[in-house]
Amino acid sequence: MSIRSKRAIVGLLAVTAAVVGVWAAAYPQSFYTDFPWPGRSWVSALGPYNEHLTRDVGALYLALLVLSVMAWRRPTPSALRMAGGAWLIFTAVHFLWHSLHLRVYPPADQVGNVIALGGNLVLAILLLLPDRPVEAQQHDTVSPDPAVLTPRAAALTVGLLASDRRSIVRSDALAGRDHLRGSEFAPEELQ
Incomplete structure (x- = not known):
């Protein structure tokens, strides 16, 4: 997979992290009752409100945002793999937990959960795929790794x-x- 493609992926993950992170950290009650959008309360269906845990989730996403933006700004193979590894650890556990607790949701929200969380998991895995060889990127002027010139x-x-x-x-x-x-x-x- 090309560095350009991985950069787009980590950018998409950064946007996800920014939306969820700011919402949960700054407006935990709203996040609890309205996530992923008003009328679809995925978080409140899982148990009582806990401001501390909701803000912690926001902080986790904001930390992933920092890592993702760094990898997006300096898309070296190692930075992109590091971001992919961090996202993989988080999304694998998150996806597994929600997959085991889908029964609390109506069918449309079950599908939405699997697609949203599974999508982030797939994106994390894509960041860990091998990079295209530098020879295949000859048309690129900037190397993804500053130590290697195209x-x-x-x-x-x-x-x-x-x-x-x-x-x-x-x-x-x-x-x-x-x-x-x-x-x-x-x-x-x-x-």
Whole structure:
């Protein structure tokens, strides 16, 4: 899977984390009675209101938001795998628990629970899939890993460095510095 695809996935997870995290942490009573939208009370169907636990859920999602945004901003393979691993641990347990307690919901909400929570689980797994080889991403100028240059980026870098080196040598020669005479970096007129 390409880094670009994984970046989109972690961005989608970040949006999910932002919505749920802010809602549960800042407005726990509303989250308890109205999640996932007014009239569909998935949280309140599971037991009595507990502000502490609801805010903790919000804080958990906000922590996942921070990790997801970091991976989205700097989409290295290791950052994307780290985000995928964190989301996988959380969503696997969350999905399993809700799957075992679907009987409290009407059929439409049972399906909604499985789709919403299962979707996040699938997205987390996708972040853990192997990356496409760098050779397959030759058209990309920016490498997903800052330690690895794509062929195009390497060519551009070498071209810029060679151009800068020639400029420096010319300015040294024009300044009367002939210490480069005979050097491989000297302009032809000094050879």
